[in-house]
Amino acid sequence: MNRRSGTGYTGIPAWIYAIAAAGALFVLLPLVAMVAKVNWPEFIPLITSDPSLTALGLSLRTSAASTALCILLGVPLALVLARSPFPGQRLLRAFVLLPLVLPPVVGGIALLYTFGRQGLLGRSLELAGIQIAFSTAAVVLAQTFVALPFLVVSLEGALRTAGNKYEAVAATLGARPGTVLRRVTIPLVLPGLASGAVLSFARSLGEFGATLTFAGSLQGVTRTLPLEIYLQRETDADAAVALSLLLVAVAVAVVGLSYRRPGSAAPERAAQ
Amino acid sequence: MTVGRRHVAALLAAGALIVGVAACAAGSSGASASSTAESSAAGADGTAKPTGNITVFAAASLKATFTELAGDFEANNPGTKITLNFAGSSDLVTQITQGAPADVFASADTKNMAKLADAKLVDGTPRNFATNVLEIAVLPTNPASIHSFADLAKPGVKVVVCAPQVPCGAATDTVEKATGTTLAPVSEESSVTDVLGKVTSGEADAGLVYVTDVKTAGDRVKGIPFAESDKAVNTYPIATVGTSKNKDLAQAFIAAVTDSEGKKVLNDAGFGTP
Amino acid sequence: MTFHLDATLAARGFDVSLSLGPVETVAILGPNGAGKSTLFAIIAGLLRPDTGTAQLGDKVLFDLAADKSLWSAPHTRGTALLAQEALLFPHLSAVDNVAFGPRSAGASSTAARETAMHWLTEVDAGDLASRRPGQLSGGQAQRVAVARALAADPDLLLLDEPMAALDIHAAPLLRRLLKRVLAGRRAIIITHDILDALMLADRVIVLEDGRISEAGPTRDVLERPRSRFAAGLAGLNLVAGTVADAGITTADGMVVAGHHEDTLGPGQDGVAVFPPSAVSVFLTEEHGSPRNSFQVTITDLEPHGDQIRVHAGGLSADITPAASADLGLAPGMTVYFVIKATAINIYPA
Numbered sequence: 001m002n003r004r005s006g007t008g009y010t011g012i013p014a015w016i017y018a019i020a021a022a023g024a025l026f027v028l029l030p031l032v033a034m035v036a037k038v039n040w041p042e043f044i045p046l047i048t049s050d051p052s053l054t055a056l057g058l059s060l061r062t063s064a065a066s067t068a069l070c071i072l073l074g075v076p077l078a079l080v081l082a083r084s085p086f087p088g089q090r091l092l093r094a095f096v097l098l099p100l101v102l103p104p105v106v107g108g109i110a111l112l113y114t115f116g117r118q119g120l121l122g123r124s125l126e127l128a129g130i131q132i133a134f135s136t137a138a139v140v141l142a143q144t145f146v147a148l149p150f151l152v153v154s155l156e157g158a159l160r161t162a163g164n165k166y167e168a169v170a171a172t173l174g175a176r177p178g179t180v181l182r183r184v185t186i187p188l189v190l191p192g193l194a195s196g197a198v199l200s201f202a203r204s205l206g207e208f209g210a211t212l213t214f215a216g217s218l219q220g221v222t223r224t225l226p227l228e229i230y231l232q233r234e235t236d237a238d239a240a241v242a243l244s245l246l247l248v249a250v251a252v253a254v255v256g257l258s259y260r261r262p263g264s265a266a267p268e269r270a271a272q
Numbered sequence: 273m274t275v276g277r278r279h280v281a282a283l284l285a286a287g288a289l290i291v292g293v294a295a296c297a298a299g300s301s302g303a304s305a306s307s308t309a310e311s312s313a314a315g316a317d318g319t320a321k322p323t324g325n326i327t328v329f330a331a332a333s334l335k336a337t338f339t340e341l342a343g344d345f346e347a348n349n350p351g352t353k354i355t356l357n358f359a360g361s362s363d364l365v366t367q368i369t370q371g372a373p374a375d376v377f378a379s380a381d382t383k384n385m386a387k388l389a390d391a392k393l394v395d396g397t398p399r400n401f402a403t404n405v406l407e408i409a410v411l412p413t414n415p416a417s418i419h420s421f422a423d424l425a426k427p428g429v430k431v432v433v434c435a436p437q438v439p440c441g442a443a444t445d446t447v448e449k450a451t452g453t454t455l456a457p458v459s460e461e462s463s464v465t466d467v468l469g470k471v472t473s474g475e476a477d478a479g480l481v482y483v484t485d486v487k488t489a490g491d492r493v494k495g496i497p498f499a500e501s502d503k504a505v506n507t508y509p510i511a512t513v514g515t516s517k518n519k520d521l522a523q524a525f526i527a528a529v530t531d532s533e534g535k536k537v538l539n540d541a542g543f544g545t546p
Numbered sequence: 547m548t549f550h551l552d553a554t555l556a557a558r559g560f561d562v563s564l565s566l567g568p569v570e571t572v573a574i575l576g577p578n579g580a581g582k583s584t585l586f587a588i589i590a591g592l593l594r595p596d597t598g599t600a601q602l603g604d605k606v607l608f609d610l611a612a613d614k615s616l617w618s619a620p621h622t623r624g625t626a627l628l629a630q631e632a633l634l635f636p637h638l639s640a641v642d643n644v645a646f647g648p649r650s651a652g653a654s655s656t657a658a659r660e661t662a663m664h665w666l667t668e669v670d671a672g673d674l675a676s677r678r679p680g681q682l683s684g685g686q687a688q689r690v691a692v693a694r695a696l697a698a699d700p701d702l703l704l705l706d707e708p709m710a711a712l713d714i715h716a717a718p719l720l721r722r723l724l725k726r727v728l729a730g731r732r733a734i735i736i737t738h739d740i741l742d743a744l745m746l747a748d749r750v751i752v753l754e755d756g757r758i759s760e761a762g763p764t765r766d767v768l769e770r771p772r773s774r775f776a777a778g779l780a781g782l783n784l785v786a787g788t789v790a791d792a793g794i795t796t797a798d799g800m801v802v803a804g805h806h807e808d809t810l811g812p813g814q815d816g817v818a819v820f821p822p823s824a825v826s827v828f829l830t831e832e833h834g835s836p837r838n839s840f841q842v843t844i845t846d847l848e849p850h851g852d853q854i855r856v857h858a859g860g861l862s863a864d865i866t867p868a869a870s871a872d873l874g875l876a877p878g879m880t881v882y883f884v885i886k887a888t889a890i891n892i893y894p895a
Contacts, residue, residue, distance in 0.1 A: 118474040133475045134430070134458035165633055171620035172590050172627040173698045175650035180621075183646070187637040212466060216459025216475075217435065223460075231462045234362050234437040 031248060038245055039238040046242035054220045055228035056246065062136060062224060063204035066143035070200040073144070074151035075193070079185070081152065082159035093156075100149045107145050108213025115141060116214075138215035139222050143204035150203050151196035158192020159185075202251050322521040323351035327373055329364045330356065331380035331508070333404070333464065333484055337541045338378065338529075344537075345528050352521060360463070361439070368393055368513060375516035376525055378508065380404075381439045385509040395519060398511035401530045403544035404482045405505055406443050408496040409471050409489065416477035421498040424478055425453050432467050432476040435460040440467075443504035444480050450503035468493065482506070484542040507546055549702055549732060551607075553588050553598030560584050560595070560756040566702070571733045573747035573764065575740075577775055581756040582736045586704050589734075590627050591620035602701050621650070626700035630707045632687035634679035640690045641666060641675040647698025665693035669723055685716025689723065696727060703733040709742065721745060740768065740779045752776050772817055772895050782819050783861045786895055789816040793838075794892055803838055804890030815895040824889035825863035827856055828882040829873060838885045844877050858883065 039046070046052065080086075081093050099107055115132040116122045125132060132138050162185075170184045171177075186193070208226040215222040217231065225247050233240040330338045335358045342354040357364070357374070361384040368374045369391050377394075378401075379385040385398050410418050416429050424431045433455065434441030441460060448455060458476060461467045467479040472492045479493075486495035510529060512522040528534055535545055549566040560581045566572055574582050587593035589600065591607065594617065600607035607623055609616040626647070634643045644662035645655075653661065666672045669689040679687055688708060695703060708724065709717040724735075725745055735746055743750050743764050750767045752760040752775050759773040771777040777784035785802050787794035793803035794816045802818040810816060831839055842859030849855070853864040856875060863883055875881070 112473050112475065116473055116475050165629070165631075166635060168590070168592050168620070169627060169629070169633045170635070170646065170650075171592075172623070172625055172700075172704075173647040173650060173694065174621050174624070175646065176621050177619075179650050183649075184635055187635075190637075212462075213469065216432065216470060217461055217466075218457065218459050227462070231435050231437050234360070234435075234462065236437075237366070 034241060034244060034248070037241050039242065042238055043242050043245075046239045047246050049239070051219055051223075051228060051232075052239070052243055052246070055223055055225045055243075056250075058136070058139075058220065058223065059205055059225040059247075060250075062139045062143055063201050065140045066147055066204045067197050067201040069140065069144045070148050070151045070204075071193070071197055074148055074155060074196070074200075075186075077148075078152045078155035078159060079181075082156045083164060096152055097149045099146045100153075104146055104207065104209025105213050108142060108210035111138075111142055111145055111210060111214040133214075134216045134218065134222060136221055139207075139211050139224060142210035142214045143207045146207055146210055147200035147203040150199040151193075154192050154196030154199060155189060158189040158196075161192075162188045198255060202255050205247070205251055205254070321349065322518070322524045323349070324518050324521055325353040325355065326375035326516070326518050326521045326525060327355040327357060328376040328378065328525065329368060329372070329374040329513075330358055330376075330378040331361045331364070332358045333380055333482060334358065334378055334508070336488060337537050337543070340537055341529055341534055342525075344533070345525055348528075349524070354525065362387075365391075373515075374513045375518055375522040376510065377513050378510040378529070380506065380508055381442075382507055382509055383439075385511065388511075388513075393514045395512040395514045395516065395522075398509035399526065399530055400507045400509050400546040401526075401534070402508040402538045403505050403546050404484055404508065404542075405501040405544065406440065406447060406480050406498075407483045407486050407501065408498060409468060409479045409481050409486050409493040410477065410496060411471065411474060412491065412494045414494060414496075415474075418478045418496060420496075421447065421451060421500050422453055424455055424480075430458045430475070430477045431455055432459045432461060432470040432479045433457045434464065434467055434480070435462050438462055439506060440464055440480070440482060440485075443506055446504035447500050451500045482542075487542040505544070508543070549600075549602050551589060551598070551600040553595040553600065555584065555588070555593070555595045555756075557596075558584050558756060560588075562753070562756070562758055564751060564758065564761075566732055566734070568732055569730050570749065571728050571731070571735065571747045573743035573750045574734060574736045574753055575738075575743060575750055575775065575779060576753035576759075580753040582753055583706065584756070585753070586627065586706055586734075586736065589623075589702070590625050590704060591618060591623050605701075624699075624701040625704055626695040626698045626702075627704045628691055628695045628706065628708050630710045632679070632682075632684070632691040634682070634687055634690055634694070636679050638679075639675065640671065640677050640679070640682065643679070643690060644694045644697045646694060651698070661697050662693070665697040666690065668696070668727065669693045683716070684712050685720060688712060688716070688720055692720070692723065692727065701732065703728070703731060705733060705735040707736050707738065709737070709739065743779075744768070750776075770891075770893060771819065777819060782821055783825070785818045785861075787816065787818070789814045789892070789894075793887070793890070794818050800840065801838075802890060802892075803887040804892040805888055807893050810892065810894065816892055817895045818890050818892050820885055820890045822850075822855060822862040822864040823853075824885055825856075825861065826884045827863050827865055827869070827873060827875070828884055831882050832884055838887060838890070840883045842881060842883050844875060844879045844881060846877055847875060856881075 077096060081089065112119060114120050114122065115125065115138070117126055117133055122132060132141065166184050166188060167180050170180045175183065206226060207224070208230065211222065211224060212227060217223045217227045225243060229240050229243045229247065232243060328338065328342065338356060342356055346352055346354055361379045361381060364377060365384050365387050368377060368388060377385070377388060385394070388394050408418055408421070408424065410416070418424060418429070423429065433444045436442055436445050459470060461470070464481045464485045467481050468485060468489050470476040471479040472489070483495065486493055510526050512519050512526065516522050539545065548568065552563040554561045558581060562581070562585055574585065576582055584593065588595050589607070595610060597610050599609045602624065605618070605624070606616060607618050634640070635646065638646070641659060641662045644665055645658040648658035648661045649655065663672065663675065666675055669692050671686060671689045671693060674682060674686055674690060682690065709720055712720060721742065728746060735742060737743060747764050749762065750764045751758055752767070752773050754773060754775055760767060760771070760776050767776050768780040771780050771782060771784060774784050785794070785796060787796035787802065789810050789812055790801065791812065793801060795801050804818050840859065842861065844856060844858045846857040847854055847870070850864060854867050854870040856863045856865060858881065861883055
């Protein structure tokens with residue numbers, strides 16, 4: 001079995017490879033089928049059409065913005081969840097992770113009743129002259145809502161793996177909490193933070209349901225790539241397939257280039 | 273997304289096929305609920321009354337009316353069973369061309385029926401059985417005081433319409449061109465449901481949807497008819513699918529939809545007569 | 547400029563009071579779970595005791611009572627901690643690790659680097675300055691960690707078993723280094739190794755079950771241990787009891803005859819201490835001029851130098867391998883430990 005060669009004994013029974021291959025095929029085959037459906041002569045014109053490029057640009061911009069927002073909100077959340085035990089912590093974690101299992105449409109409805117014109121905060125925002133509905137900000141909010149748990153989960157895991165021994169040492173060396181966070185904690189969990197950010201970006205890029213429900217769909221303002229695909233599918237299957245492939249390519253590029261193996265999130269240890 | 277759905281449809285079709293084949297192989301007699309392949313046009317009693325099962329693929333906007341019509345049909349024709357499948361017309365065309373077992377196709381526009389005909393999957397000539405026109409949907413309180421199509425173009429009014437790629441959006445485009453009024457919608461949704469959702473939640477001041485959609489929404493919205501809507505009359509065609517195994521029953525159902533009883537049910541729901 | 551601590555923590559059964567002079571190194575000895583790490587965590591500000599006070603020079607570390615709650619954050623205390631693991635920040639080079647303390651205190655990056663290089667040179671690690679922690683051996687990393695702790699210019703250095711994770715070649719080197727750098731400083735060192743106490747500490751404190759069971763100059767404690775733990779470290783047998791006419795009586799009624807000190811009076815708490823080499827092993831009970839004979843069951847046999855150490859009934863005896871073979875000793879056997887009364891020292895507990 002040359003599959004087992006390499007660095008050494010893996011301890012994996014042979015039949016596992018067969019099922020793993022089936023699992024890989026299950027994911028890969030639909031992608032292959034999609035690639036096979038692409039109208040190649042028309043591919044470049046299809047993906048470089050004005051609506052397509054506008055949607056791609058909007059998707060990249062909003063995903064970048066929501067990733068930034070995820071980091072801004074998610075880092076403190078992960079720190080609080082990983083470091084300081086307090087009553088209701090489990091409950092808070094459960095609620096923060098809720099968007100992971102919630103159908104995105106439900107997220108969209110919830111956001112609507114929060115930031116919408118008639119919503120909980122929306123009414124006050126409207127009075128303050130801020131209108132969220134049908135704006136690009138609404139897209140960013142919807143994406144952040146669904147992507148935030150990915151960042152929190154990754155980062156909390158990295159924080160727990162790293163432990164707080166280094167922070168304790170840093171404090172006894174005279175570093176204030178802010179300095180410890182900036183110079184020790186964050187650098188230690190940087191791989192975890194990076195993979196969390198990448199996952200958040202990828203999730204934002206693919207966001208559809210919450211955006212459709214909450215933000216609407218207008219070219220250049222709220223119609224991101226997934227919404228454009230959904231719409232193109234109505235009339236032009238070739239365009240939908242071409243754009244789907246474009247979205248897959250962007251996602252693969254982002255995830256493949258920057259997502260590290262989970263193990264690499266642990267800090268390297270001094271050789272003993 | 274298209275491809276994903278196609279695959280699901282193909283899988284479902286494959287599954288149905290396997291079940292069907294198994295039922296045939298077992299030599300089952302009588303009305304097997306799992307098989308759409310049974311034809312009993314030449315019934316033992318000698319009458320031409322069709323029996324058996326058919327599957328009707330109908331546009332989502334026909335959900336209420338076709339559910340009622342199918343129930344009536346089954347009651348009037350014992351021994352028949354109508355299975356209904358509702359979705360967007362273009363989705364349905366995709367499903368049928370991918371091999372989904374449909375006997376009747378009722379489209380929300382002639383364009384999608386033409387697509388099916390191009391695929392050589394229409395038996396005979398499609399019959400137009402209903403029309404639908406646009407109406408302005410507002411909250412019952414009508415907060416932005418919309419009374420005409422021209423009001424929609426007033427500055428500050430938040431209008432949500434269907435995207436031009438979907439039938440109601442194409443109709444909106446036609447009305448805009450015919451009247452010379454250009455709308456600046458805050459959103460172009462890909463379905464009527466999404467347009468109505470934005471209106472009922474109060475996000476938008478007004479939405480442009482079909483008369484029948486306003487009726488279906490009930491008390492949640494108020495419909496404001498406008499004269500210019502006759503510039504874009506949407507026609508609903510219905511036809512037997514070429515691959516149907518029970519074309520007699522399919523024809524009988526189409527006849528029931530287009531007769532006076534059928535017209536009444538459709539008119540009650542807001543549809544017009546072509 | 548003294549350090550004083552007085553703290554209780556009920557959840558861990560911890561109740562300790564201790565003081566240190568300005569230039570004094572104290573070794574904390576004690577079995578696992580005795581509360582040694584708790585003591586450090588409380589001093590460093592990583593763990594909050596229920597009640598107590600602590601003062602380092604004119605700085606109040608904490609003052610906790612029912613009616614007051616004064617608590618200084620760890621970074622304000624000036625109590626640098628050096629643990630068993632070096633815990634060098636893995637993302638910083640050796641010199642940046644050492645510069646961390648000065649930087650945190652507000653030094654410019656150039657000044658902090660200069661200080662760091664000074665301390666790296668001081669611990670013979672100047673050539674390691676640009677290395678990452680992952681490229682250092684255990685001993686090198688621990689030396690850099692010492693430099694990092696010293697560069698923070700602590701008022702009190704806390705060393706938590708700094709040699710424990712090092713191999714037998716690296717440990718003596720670090721011990722010599724610590725002896726050099728601890729001179730003229732105030733430090734507390736937790737250790738399991740009596741050698742650390744002898745070489746590095748002026749005083750030892752024995753901590754058992756969250757309380758100080760014995761304290762004093764290192765030599766005195768090793769020569770005249772009063773706790774079973776200290777006796778074990780010094781390689782001596784210790785039996786505690788009440789002073790009687792000819793010796794002491796233990797709680798379960800055993801009488802140990804031995805050599806009294808004149809100052810001892812009957813009824814006083816006392817300990818009987820004797821080396822394992824003074825114990826003879828017999829298969830039958832022997833009676834003779836003033837001797838102690840105890841019936842014991844062997845729990846373990848182990849080589850000890852060129853002798854065999856026999857563990858039985860909480861006592862140890864050293865006999866020759868030949869004698870062990872003649873007697874056919876094995877765990878579980880019942881034998882008699884016999885000690886001449888003149889070999890047993892009895893003094894106050």
